[in-house]
Every structure is written in C-alpha cells, then in structure tokens.
Amino acid sequence: MYPTRSEILEEPFRDTRTLVIQLRDRIADLIRTEGLQPGDKMPTEAQLTQRFKISRPALREALKLLEQDTVIYVEHGRGRFVSALSAVQVDRPITVFESVTDMGRHCGYQMVSKVLSISEEAPEASVAEQLKLEAGERVIRLERLRLEQQEPIMYCLDYIPRRIIPTRLYDIDWSGSLLSLLEKHRHRPRMSAANVSAVMLPDDVVERNDLRDFGPALLITETCFDTAGIPVIYAIDYHRGSHFTFSLART
DSSP: OOOOHHHHTTSOSOSSSOHHHHHHHHHHHHHHHTTOOTTOBOOOHHHHHHHHTOOHHHHHHHHHHHHHTTSEEEETTTEEEEOGGGGOOOSSBTTOOOOHHHHHHHTTOOOEEEEEEEEEEOOOHHHHHHTTOOTTOOEEEEEEEEEETTEEEEEEEEEEEGGGOOSOGGGSOTTSOHHHHHHHTTOOOOEEEEEEEEEEOOHHHHHHHTOTTOOEEEEEEEEEEOTTSOEEEEEEEEEETTTOOOBOOOO
C-alpha cells in the first residue's frame, strides 16, 4: 500500500506528490521499520516534526490521512496508536488504481496490446450514464486484447468521450498507454469507481475473436475520473481467471 523504506525514508521531499501525501507515506513506513505492532503508541507530534523536519500543521494533515486509512487510531487524552490494519499485508490489492500495463507488470507479465477495433459511435445508454454524457455526445470505442507470449490473458473495452480526444482516430497509436494519451490531452485519470464479478466472456466476443479457450474471467467494470472529477474512461476488462489473482483488505 505504501512505498518501502529504501524508496522514501531518507529521500528529500521532491517528487510530484503533495507534501502531506509524502509525509503520510513516510510515517506509514516508519511504523513498519520501527516494528510497531497493533496497539503500540505512536511517537508524539513533537518527535515526528523533529524527525521529518516538517511543520506541525502538515504533520497533523498527514496523520489525519493515516487515521482515515485506519492505519492509526486516536484515543482522546492518550494519543495515537497503531491499528490492526497496519499488520495486514496485501500482495496485490484490487483497490490500487493503475494502468493495465502496470497491473500486468506487477503480476509478472510483459503484456503486448493488440487492437481489435477502434471506432467513433453513439454510446449505449449505460455508457452515456457512466460518462455523464450530454444528449448527442459521441464516444471513442476501443477494443483490445492483451497478450502474454502470444496468449490472450485480457479482453478490454474502453469508452472515451470524443470531445476529450478530438484528434483523427487513425493518427493515434491505440496500442500504447491510454492513460498517457489522456495525459497529453490534460485528462489523465487519477481515481476510479469499479465493480467486480466472476463471469464468462460474452459469446459474441468469443466467436468473433476465437477466444474459446479463454475460460472463466474476472470482470472489472471501471469508471475513471480525472483530477477535476470528470469521468474520462469507462472500462470493461475481462481478466483471464487462470492468470490473475487479486487481494483485498477488509475493515
């Protein structure tokens, strides 16, 4: 969930995250590296400000984030304590927002994208609802397979509001990163809301793309939002069940 000690503990605050987010991650890392256990009392604000050479207001904001994440909890009059959640180790959290390429890499795959189709079209009602489109707005429909050593392991459908990418469709390499493409148009996704279910590939997808051996899939439908809260992708991704395992922490 948080970076390792070697990545951030002794590095200066100079990456693209906000100061408070960086500080939150460093304090979370401190909990692990100091071997603090659930129920142990956290260092005082004075100790933490001295250790990280940071202002008291920034520290309190970072501690609030850790409290919201239930990594720590507060007992009024006694101080802050390490929660039970800090002991939970999640190998592959399904709650992480990242590109499909990065997700595949974390699962040990070097995936290659194969574009099956790209088109501009009027959206179905369900797509228009997810993307909060006005009447008459159109979408880009991108259909791709993700291959690992020439074996299909993901079938992906992405819908993007046409107004976000006004470039001619055939001038774009759609096999590349969709997140990077949207970043060029100042709409890079930063968060999402998703649903997960266990399914089989739709029959028409199987027949049209010769995917009879794909088997059961983990379907993740996801609406992705940019920093302004504008929905910029509606993604329908089928992860081949024999190749993917996700984890989650329940609180």
